[in-house]
Amino acid sequence: MSADLRFPSAPGIVPPYLLARIAAVPETRWERAAHAARATLEVHREYRPAPAAAPRIRSAVSSTPAAPREIADAQHREELPGVVVRREGEPPTADAVVDEAYDGLGATASFFRDVYGRAGIDAEGGRLLASVHYGRAYDNAFWNGERMVFGDGDGEVFRGFTGSLSVIAHELAHGVTEDEGGLDYVGQSGALNESLSDVFGVLTEQHARWQTAREASWLVGAEIFAEQVQGMALRSLAQPGTAYDDDVLGRDPQPAHMRDVVVTADDNGGVHINSGIPNKAFHLVATALGGWAWERAGRIWYDTLVSRVLPRTCDFVTFARATIATAAAVYGEVSEETDAVRSAWSGVGVIDDSTG
Amino acid sequence: MTAPDEPDTASDATAPHLVAVVVRRTGGIAGVPRQWAAHPAPDDGRLTDLVARCPWHEVPPEEPSGADRFAWQVTVRWDTDDERHAALPDRAVLGPWRDLIEAVRNAGGSA
Numbered sequence: 001m002s003a004d005l006r007f008p009s010a011p012g013i014v015p016p017y018l019l020a021r022i023a024a025v026p027e028t029r030w031e032r033a034a035h036a037a038r039a040t041l042e043v044h045r046e047y048r049p050a051p052a053a054a055p056r057i058r059s060a061v062s063s064t065p066a067a068p069r070e071i072a073d074a075q076h077r078e079e080l081p082g083v084v085v086r087r088e089g090e091p092p093t094a095d096a097v098v099d100e101a102y103d104g105l106g107a108t109a110s111f112f113r114d115v116y117g118r119a120g121i122d123a124e125g126g127r128l129l130a131s132v133h134y135g136r137a138y139d140n141a142f143w144n145g146e147r148m149v150f151g152d153g154d155g156e157v158f159r160g161f162t163g164s165l166s167v168i169a170h171e172l173a174h175g176v177t178e179d180e181g182g183l184d185y186v187g188q189s190g191a192l193n194e195s196l197s198d199v200f201g202v203l204t205e206q207h208a209r210w211q212t213a214r215e216a217s218w219l220v221g222a223e224i225f226a227e228q229v230q231g232m233a234l235r236s237l238a239q240p241g242t243a244y245d246d247d248v249l250g251r252d253p254q255p256a257h258m259r260d261v262v263v264t265a266d267d268n269g270g271v272h273i274n275s276g277i278p279n280k281a282f283h284l285v286a287t288a289l290g291g292w293a294w295e296r297a298g299r300i301w302y303d304t305l306v307s308r309v310l311p312r313t314c315d316f317v318t319f320a321r322a323t324i325a326t327a328a329a330v331y332g333e334v335s336e337e338t339d340a341v342r343s344a345w346s347g348v349g350v351i352d353d354s355t356g
Numbered sequence: 357m358t359a360p361d362e363p364d365t366a367s368d369a370t371a372p373h374l375v376a377v378v379v380r381r382t383g384g385i386a387g388v389p390r391q392w393a394a395h396p397a398p399d400d401g402r403l404t405d406l407v408a409r410c411p412w413h414e415v416p417p418e419e420p421s422g423a424d425r426f427a428w429q430v431t432v433r434w435d436t437d438d439e440r441h442a443a444l445p446d447r448a449v450l451g452p453w454r455d456l457i458e459a460v461r462n463a464g465g466s467a
Contacts, residue, residue, distance in 0.1 A: 140384040142446075145421030158386075167385065174423040185423055193423060221385070234386050249388050266380075268427060272387025 066113060067120025067128045069105045071098050074134040074149075081147060082131050097132045097162050101150060104168030105130060111169070111204040112176070115294050116302050121175035123306075128172065132162060141167055143174035156226055157248060164223040167234075169204035173197040180306050188315040190271035195278035199301055202237055203294040213286040213293040219243065237283045240276030256280040258316070258349030277348050278316060284344035289337065296337050300327045320345035372434035374404045379460045380431075383446075385424040394463035406459055407432050409452040412440055416448035428457065 068088035119125040129147035138151025141161035148171040183193040219233035231244025240254035254276030286293035331337035425446040
């Protein structure tokens with residue numbers, strides 16, 4: 001193993017909540033995605049939010065400011081934030097990793113703004129903070145409560161983590177979940193927290209690539225494995241448990257049904273493992289409804305998250321019932337959307353068909 | 357925790373000898389567990405010293421927020437079959453813990 005192992009710095013180095021309100025900022029470089037999203041909105045099925053749902057959805061797309069980005073270079077140390085190297089509106093740098101992070105955050109911010117009317121992580125246009133080149137051969141990307149942090153990978157198992165839009169969007173979505181009240185990062189609530197990040201991660205990518213539910217890969221992190229790794233991606237929402245099978249990594253341990261739920265003390269109680277179950281439920285809803293997955297399936301998940309009805313300790317059953325309630329409030333108790341959500345949770349064994 | 361009382365000197369012939377230090381890392385965005393182990397020779401006191409310097413009796417701080425961080429477990433075994441175990445959030449892996457974990461990973465054995 002590498003002799004370059006470094007460990008994280010003490011908490012408190014980063015000033016607490018730096019996110020500040022901002023005025024309108026220059027348009028992002030992601031014109032195509034923004035364009036595409038506006039086109040989507042124009043054909044969007046009639047949307048009737050219930051009073052309890054989506055209380056924080058702001059104004060129309062055109063007047064919602066983008067959240068400004070700020071990318072720092074940790075310069076291979078494990079101290080945050082590092083040196084700021086690119087702010088919103090500044091030209092590309094000579095560092096591809098910095099620019100990947102900048103562009104990926106831009107695509108994610110555009111997705112949330114144009115599809116759900118959300119301005120950034122805090123829904124108020126606060127800055128999107130990221131640090132790249134964290135540590136040496138650091139095999140991870142994470143959300144530290146204030147910023148997104150990306151390692152370069154060891155080159156043997158992982159390449160850098162900024163090469164994957166679904167990974168960047170996954171991290172940003174952790175910030176959104178936290179801002180919307182949070183889900184305790186342990187057990188089933190932690191697996192839901194993970195699943196929401198995977199869902200919005202793949203939706204961001206589908207939106208940027210303009211792919212329908214049928215066309216999409218439903219993979220998280222398809223770009224980050226080194227060549228010698230036997231695997232497609234970190235996770236598959238379409239087929240949990242099939243993303244990789246490798247000598248070093250082992251086999252993708254994700255279940256797709258409650259009968260296979262994994263009980264473990266590892267990984268905060270298997271938050272990256274049992275997330276396969278709600279991931280598969282979302283995939284079932286999205287493919288049953290067809291079309292752009294971010295529209296109806298994604299809308300139901302997003303509205304459920306921002307409706308603030310989820311307790312921090314939310315379990316799968318509570319989340320399932322909340323998504324069914326959202327679907328019923330938005331699309332009607334008797335609707336193909338509500339049917340799809342109920343069937344999906346039943347299909348993964350979270351609710352009984354008769355009790356849903 | 358059933359560790360012997362402060363086994364802090366490798367040179368003490370009556371002290372239990374450290375036979376294994378196992379480091380397990382779980383979590384991270386990939387959620388893939390990795391494990392490393394070191395099995396020090398009886399006359400190698402370096403790891404014993406590193407083990408003794410770790411604050412085993414201090415409860416690591418709660419993770420206030422964040423996601424996809426690594427979670428660490430350190431298990432130490434003596435020739436008396438006594439064991440010590442610590443579960444550490446990523447943020448708590450500093451100072452002596454960091455030194456110990458780095459030494460085990462650099463020892464190169466996968467457990």
